[in-house]
Amino acid sequence: MYINPAIKNGTTAHIAAIYTLYQKVASIKGGLARTKNEITTEYISLFVHKSIQSGIIIIAVDETTSAIVGEIHCYGSGIGVFAQVLGELTIAVDPDYQGKGIGRILFKKLLNTVINEKPEIIRIELIARESNTKAISFYESLGFKKEGRLEKRIQSASGGLEADIPMAWIRKY
Numbered sequence: 198m199y200i201n202p203a204i205k206n207g208t209t210a211h212i213a214a215i216y217t218l219y220q221k222v223a224s225i226k227g228g229l230a231r232t233k234n235e236i237t238t239e240y241i242s243l244f245v246h247k248s249i250q251s252g253i254i255i256i257a258v259d260e261t262t263s264a265i266v267g268e269i270h271c272y273g274s275g276i277g278v279f280a281q282v283l284g285e286l287t288i289a290v291d292p293d294y295q296g297k298g299i300g301r302i303l304f305k306k307l308l309n310t311v312i313n314e315k316p317e318i319i320r321i322e323l324i325a326r327e328s329n330t331k332a333i334s335f336y337e338s339l340g341f342k343k344e345g346r347l348e349k350r351i352q353s354a355s356g357g358l359e360a361d362i363p364m365a366w367i368r369k370y
């Protein structure tokens with residue numbers, strides 16, 4: 198069943214609710230790189246501030262509960278020669294709400310914002326662990342392309358090391 202959440206820009210007023218969302222998403226291994234105890238208010242606050250300052254942050258709200266059930270953000274590096282790049286992209290959807298179309302709604306909103314409101318942005322970068330095949334095929338369906346393979350870069354949920362896959366979306370003219 199697909200739900201129709203409210204889609205809004207994230208603000209600093211949402212930091213506590215985004216923290217709660219990320220704690221929940223990080224409790225399931227194999228998705229976010231950070232573990233639950235690495236999701237701190239400082240981490241959330243830093244990316245919210247950076248995304249507001251030099252990128253995009255969008256949230257999905259279930260209006261029946263007012264809970265933030267999804268979030269996506271990315272931001273610039275602050276380095277002039279990379280002014281056309283948004284990176285550090287992370288998306289997280291509440292496990293109870295995954296598979297209902299929220300991730301796609303958030304991502305499409307982010308890409309449409311870049312296409313229509315940020316003509317200076319030519320490239321959006323992300324990295325996904327190789328075993329997160331659901332996320333990788335999702336990103337490919339949105340126009341992201343694999344750009345290589347970073348061997349043994351990330352620890353697997355099951356132990357051992359696995360490849361990280363750098364991917365990018367590039368503006369079409």
Ligand SMILES: CC(C)(COP(=O)(O)OP(=O)(O)OC[C@H]1O[C@@H](n2cnc3c(N)ncnc32)[C@H](O)[C@@H]1OP(=O)(O)O)[C@@H](O)C(=O)NCCC(=O)NCCS
Pocket residue numbers: 222227228229230288289290291294295296297298299300301302324325326329331332334335338
């Ligand atoms: C990856 C994630 C953001 C996707 O969000 P979502 O709301 O579950 O995704 P959607 O329901 O919009 O589905 C998007 C696509 O993902 C795929 N997908 C969704 N659920 C799936 C499942 N259970 N199995 C396989 N593919 C699935 C489908 O390709 C779907 O495309 P469709 O719209 O054509 O059906 C979400 O699962 C999540 O937060 N995962 C944990 C954190 C994470 O992995 N973040 C990314 C780190 S790189």
